Amino acid sequence: MKTADLYIRVSTDEQADKGYSQRNQEEMLRKFCGLNDIQIRDVIYEDYSAKTFNRPQWKRILLNLKRFKNKTDLVLFTKWDRFSRNAGDAYQMINLLRKLGVEPQAIEQPLDLSIPENKMMLAFYLAAPEVENDRRALNTMHGMRRARKEGRYMGTAPFGYMNKTKDDGRKFIMINENQAILVRWAFHEIAKQLFNTESVYFLAKKKGITLTKSGFWIMLKNPLYCGKIYVPKYKDENSCFVTGQHDAIISEDLFYKVQDVLEGRARVYRPKVQTIEEFPLRGFFLCPKCSKKLTASKCKGRSKYYYYYHCENSCGYRINSENANEMFIDNLKKFAPEPAVKKLYTSLILESYKNNTNAAKNEKGELLTQISNYEKRLSNARELLVTSQIDVDDYQKMKTEYGQILNRLEIQLKNISDDKQSIEGLLKMGIDRLMQVNFAYTNTNLSEAREIIGLIYPENFTFRNNHFQTARVNEIASRIYLINNELEDKKNGTKEDFSSLSRRVTSTGFKPVTS
Secondary structure, rough: OEEEEEEEEEHHHHHHOOOOHHHHHHHHHHHHHHHEEEEEEEEEEOOOOOOOOOOOOHHEEEEHHEEEEEOEEEEOOOOOOOOHOHHHHHHHHHHHHHHEEEEEOOOOOEEEEEOOHHHHHHHHHHHHHHHHHHHHHHHHHHHHHHHOOOOOOOOOOOOEEEEEEEOOOOOEEOOOOHHHHHHHHHHHHHHHHHOOOOHHHHHHHHHOOOOHHHHHHHHOOOHHHHHHEEOOOOOOOOOOOOOHHHHHOOOOOHHHHHHHHHHHOOOOOOOOOOOOOOOOOOOOOOOOOOOOOOOEEEEEEOOEEEEEEEOOOOOOOEEEEHHHHHHHHHHEEEEEHHHHHHHHHHHHHHHHHHHOHHHHHHHHHHHHHHHHHHHHHHHHHHHHOOOOOHHHHHHHHHHHHHHHHHEEEEHHHOOOOOOOOOOOOHHHHHHHHHOHHHHHHOOOOHHHHHHHHHOOOOOEEEEEEEEEEEEOOOOOOOHHHHHHHHHHOOOOOOOOOOOOOOOOOOOOOOOOOOO
């Protein structure tokens, strides 16, 4: 009497749990064994795809066949597509089984493989399901590509979105507002360039982002968040971006600013900040001896920790962080406007704004010139292709490069505002905050404090002989500092410059003549 292992396979978990395929296969196999006087040694259930033999239960079969050699004569299954849907792998596995003394056999498609002509039928039985698989995969790929071209996102919704289904059964993604708030925050923080990407990731984790570090990086590079769907290159079709049917979480302008930061095209001083509150100046502070950026660390004393900014070079410079922070705050107070001239600042800035409303028009003109220039370059590239002076690959590279540049220029053009409406309310709020700049620095969180530093000091600074030094200060802050200095010596408000006053002496009689 021959002994057989019954192999029962379905494609998905749903078929294994809810379908009748497994029970039907087992019933047919048991009936076949009963009619042919075959003893059943083991019944194996599988719910993996037959594209490869990398299946848990099939590995168990092979292990048992090797361990209990000559204990099993047959491996039975209903059809050859239950055994494999890959002809090449199937031939190798058949040879392996026959070396172990085991014959694979499909009860509904029986073949005597000792007859050479039957191998042709075996090839057909194995190739047919493989062709079916390939056709199904190709149709699926074309369908997904068509969906992307129409702006529909396919797959599990990324962080910030959630999957939904319309009444007609079509699936789509919509914004998950609780997560979208964190996504917006992360993009804005990267664009500010106050911290490097890793530091922003750790801050985002504290706020509730559940992504891994690599997932966070993928999120920052994903155009889906600005409303675009990426369609990859396929055969003769070039890769491209299409406008998605979903709502964008961030603007295209912000997305491309972040890409510039990530790719190193923007000026970045983003330090790694991990020792948080004690070192707000880290990344802005230069060594007065060697002009390298100072790092920061803490060292333990007898009863407490001491915090220092220090240089990692051989110069050995270091300064107590508490003293440095206090000197910085004292210097920051110089840029707080005097309350008495609040109205003056408001009127001067408003007048300057109104006199320069054509700045947006000038910027638009420059962008339009650049757009026209790149369109001409693209047209010239087409002419070179037509006249066979360049090949198709070179033209495609130029088209892709110029297309990306044109897309960004058009986004910048769209985001320029030449609105001349009143800004009094916004200006008043800004002046009020400027009046409290030193308090805003000391009473805010680290991220906002560092933003204040970056706004006032566009370039790095240092301390020499306990005096604050920097190469450049924000122009508005510099003017405020000069005005404050001028006002210090004025006690009665008299104009210091007398050149515009009259030099004529009053006539006799207006007041007594003095001797």
